[in-house]
Amino acid sequence: MNRTGALAVASLGLLGLGVVARSRWPDSAPALDCEPGAVRVVDGIAVCGDGAAPSAPQRLVLGQKLDLNSVSEDDLARVPGIGPSLARRLIRAREDQGRFASWAEVAAVPGVGAARLETLQATTELR
Structure with missing residues (x-):
């Protein structure tokens, strides 16, 4: 066989x-057949039904949002792009003024620029 044939x-x-x-590549269908709020973790594996509610880092990995009005400072600091100092300022602002009612209130916290707000x-979400 010549080089062209090879x-x-x-x-x-x-x-x-x-x-x-x-043909074998994963499709975009959800891996679990339940609502995101019904996802539980058993031995580190996400399942539908009984089990522990996912921790904040697990929720992020699962593509779920954290509640900015109830997330802990430590969990918020683990969000990429936030860090401990901004997490501390956000939690202090939440404690001082009460729950965040709008994204404008979040944007008013020192250190929250356009990129971090995004x-x-x-x-996260405001519940």
């Missing part, structure tokens, strides 16, 4: 591998 065989092999990989909106 390249053709290799190309067809790679194309076939790509087709197989695409991070907070993506990872």
